[in-house]
Every structure is written in C-alpha cells, then in structure tokens.
Amino acid sequence: MIEAIRLTKDYDDFRAVDAVSLDVPAGAVLVLLGPNGAGKTTIVRMLTSVLTPTEGSARVAGFDVVTHAADVRAHVGVLTEQHGLYERMKAVEYLDFFGQVYHMPADLRRKRSLDLMDRFGLTFALNKPLGEYSKGMKQKLALVRAMLHDPPVLLLDEPTSAMDPQSARLVRDAIVDMQRDQRTFLITTHNLAEAQHLASAIAIIRKGRIIASGTFEDLARQFVGDPLMELRVQGELNGLASEMSDLVTVEDEGANWLRYRVARPVETNPRLLQRLIGQGVPVVSLAPLSQTLEDVYLQVVEEDEAKGGDRDEHLR
Template sequence: MIEAKQLTKHFDDFIAVDHIDFRVNPGEVLVLLGPNGAGKTTTVRMLTSIIRPTFGDATIQGYSVINDPDQVRRNVGVLTEHHGLYQRMNAINYLAFFAQLYGLDHHTYQPRIEQLLSQFGLYQIRNKRLGEYSKGMRQKLALARALLHHPPVLLLDEPTSAMDPASARMVRDAILQLRSEDRAIVLCTHNLNEAEELADHIAIIHNGKILHNATPAELKMQMVGQTQYLVRYSHAPHQWAYTTQLPGVQLTSQDDHTLTFSIEDPPQQTPLLLSELIGQGLSVIECKEVNRSLEQAYLQVVSMNTEKES
C-alpha cells in the first residue's frame, strides 16, 4: 500500500510538489496525469526515498520514506525517466547484477531473469550489449529490472514512452496483470488513452498540486456531465413531440431524425427509454453513447484551475 500525506517538495523558492495527499491500495493503479514539469517525477523520487520531502510524509507498505528508506527501497520496483543502463553489459549480466543487489540467490534469480526477458520480448537479444538496444528495448529492460524481486509496490514513470505500438501494448498488458496480482501501482503519464485504460483512479497534477482525484468515470461525470445517448430514427408520427415519465432521463437536443438524451443510470434506463420511444411510434434505427473523452475532462479541470489562479 502507498499513502502520501501533505507530501511537499521545495527546491529553493520553487515549489515542485505542493501538499498532496493520496492512497493506493493493493490491486489498484493510481495514474498521476499531468504535463511535463507538473511534479510527477519529483513525487516518484520522494516515494522511493531518493529525495527527502520538505514537508509531509509518505509510507510504502507502512514504512516511512523519511524514517525507513532502506525498507521502502526493498518494497518498491521503480522505473524512472533515466534508466541508468550499463551500456557494455548484456541483459543477462545486467539483471543478474541487480538481482544480487536485491539479495536474490542464483537459483532464484536465473529462472526469474529468463521469464522476464521472454515476457518483454528480449530473450532473443539477451547476449547483445545494451549499448546496441533501441530506446524501446531499454525501456522494457528497465521495467524487467523493476520487477526482479517481486515488489508489492511499483512506481512507473512514463513506462511506454518511446515504444512502438506493439511494445506499448505488451507493457500495458503487463501492468494489468501486475494489478491483478495485488500490486499497488503509481503510474506517471501524460498519455490520456493509457491513463483511461489502466487507472482505477486518476490524480490530475498541475503546478505541483493535485487538482482532482477520482475514477475515470467519476472524473468525466463531474467535469463533462452525465452520460449522453444519441438516438437516430427513420421517421416519427405526424406532429410527434417527445414526452417522458422516466426519472433521470432528459432530452438535451433534437435535430432532424436524431435525439440526444442525458441519462442518469444508462444500464437501467436506456432499454426503458427505447421501449418508450418505440411505443410512441418512433422508428428507431440506432442508439449509441456519445463519447465523453478523458481529454475533455482533463482540459476542463486545468482550465478551471487556471481561471482560479488568474
């Protein structure tokens, strides 16, 4: 488990992270979503005890990042922006070196290394020097290093940056698998599609502050509004006008052969709405959800904060 309380970091007069609070339980992914310079990487560095908070504290599996740095580091797997790969080593030697640093014996780490290299598509190039790896290959190897010791907590800073689509898909699938194994995961990204796919909660961070922390669905609901459905029909009865007795359903717009509804509880109310429309003589040919993107919600949060600051 990860818990941050009033976590703050100053660099001289610059406030990089400003009194942030969050909690990540086992089996959850918290995405820190924000632009470059928002405070994501500084937060990860504090969570690994690499840098000391100016104020506040955070705990990893109950260990304080201030008072118990050694225990914190034993319990985390970290993928940072700068990988620190040793260019003259090959993948086998590199991972074996770190496995020994983690205190793993040869009989434990050898099969683990082979399994991770196979999982991330690196086994065939295991004897190549790391200096010959592409940026995407290096990223996958750094992620394999973070997973060597089966850590209960993972801190991943831009895990799919510079990867081709197939490699990025492989890494996202690995993250979903790790979540299912009850790891607590903090993932930093500015990739909105990745955030929406992986996150149990999204914390939007901007200028060092967490502006909003909610599930993707809650975030879209609060910032963009209720789920909307578009109903398309071929024809309607003469002088037909829509009326409804359904609670939580509201007609928001009407064009030629289309109706748009705001629906409070889509699984329950959408079938009832369609039955009602057909019962009123409408020839319905399509009903689909109107896309409410995470991008809309994100931009709305940032825009509201910018207006407040000005």
C-alpha cells in the same frame, strides 16, 4: 499500499510538490496526469525514498518513506524517467547485478530474468550489449529491471513512451496481469488513452498540486457532465425530445437523431427504450458518445486556470 498525507517538497524558494495526499489500495492503478514540470517525478522520487519530503508523510508498502527508506526501496520497483542502463553491460549481466542488489539468490534471479525477458520479447537480446538496444528495447529492459524482484508496489514514469504499439500493448497486459495479483501501481503518463485503459483512479496534478482526482467516470461526470447518449430513429423525431424530457436532458437534436445526458444510464436507458418501443418509435440505435480522458483533462486544466491556478504558486 501507497498512502501520502500532505506530501510537500521545496527546493529553496521553489515549491515543487504542494500538500499532495494519496491513498492507493493494493491492486489498484493510480495514474498521475499533468504537464511537464508539474511535480510528478518529484512525487515518485519521494515515494521511492530518494528525496526527503519537506513536509508531510508517506507510507509505501507499509513503510515510512523517511524512517524506513531502505525497506521502502526494497519493496518498490521503479521505472525512472531516464532508463539509465549501463551500455557496456549485457542484459543478462545487468539484471544479475540488480538481482544481487535486491539480495535475490542466483538461481532465482536467473529464472526471473529469463521469464521477464521472454514475456517482453527480449530473449533474443539477452547477450547483446545494452548500447546496441533500440530505445523501445531499453525501456522494456528497464521495466524488466523494475519488476525483477517482484515488488508489491511499482512506480512507473512514462512506461510506454518510447515503445511501438505492439510493445506498449505487451506492457499494458503485463500491468493488468500484475494488478490481478494485487500489485499496486502508480503510473505517470502523457498517454491519455493508456491512462484511461489502465487507471483504477486518476489524479491530475498541476504546479505541484492535485487539482482533480477520482475514477475516470467520476471525473468525467464532475467536469464534462453526465454521460452523453445518441438515439437514432427511422424517419422524423416528431416531438420526441419533449416526450423524453422527464427522464433525460436533451442536449441537441437533428432530423432523425437526438443527444441526451443521463445520470444513471444503466437504469434510465432500459426504461426509455421500453417507452419508445411501447409508443412504436422505430429505434435504429442507442449508443453512448464516448467521453475521453482528454476531454476531462483539458476541462480540468481550463477550470483550474479560470480559478487562478495559473498564477505562479510554485513560488512560496
């Protein structure tokens, strides 16, 4: 649904995006992670046909972003970095205006507006001037605007950055629901927990280049190693670590616990437990030690810096 091949954007001598390739199928959520100024917003703008790529090509919802710009924009819902609401308008007028721009019939734009405002808990503010909205309300309304014409592709720049936890949850739930309806998302965020929760795939971008991409599990395996498990037993370990070494790689151990890495926990852990129970080892618990996206992200960036990605490659 989103396909980009070596997408590049230059501003004079400055290369903002450098040969970025993406392939996001329908119903997937791609999360773009990266520091400020990494080129995320420029990618979103090129995929919305607002900026023209200097090199490379992209198709969104089947339309080329350069030759069919209006079609791309008609099939995309965009939440921009700045919400950009007209503060003298009321929500009902604001959504009606955007509904007209998308050529939605009057009754349909009214119905969609009411449904979405209700979903995001904004019905009470339908007739309030937008200047009186709180920051979180404005962000939710901008999201309603992006979803109003029910586009197959949604490009969301920091969708929950200004929201309280409850509102952020509402938005995440809405994204998951729409994903089930085969809507495709490209989300940029600094909220790593949210990214981990929503992402079908993650791309980490730095200085205009994608430096790592894949599912969270792939990235975690690639950059911080196999999943880490913790086994606790009653009493002493009594040389248990060496007995397990044919199945797993023990990383650390204490008096009554040990941590090991395992490539395929689903297959290996039951065998390991069977063996321990067969040997009469009193197992208290076996649990994965959570690897967070933050660990992965920091590791990816650190490795890129070590490889020399920190030099100013932004300049052509």
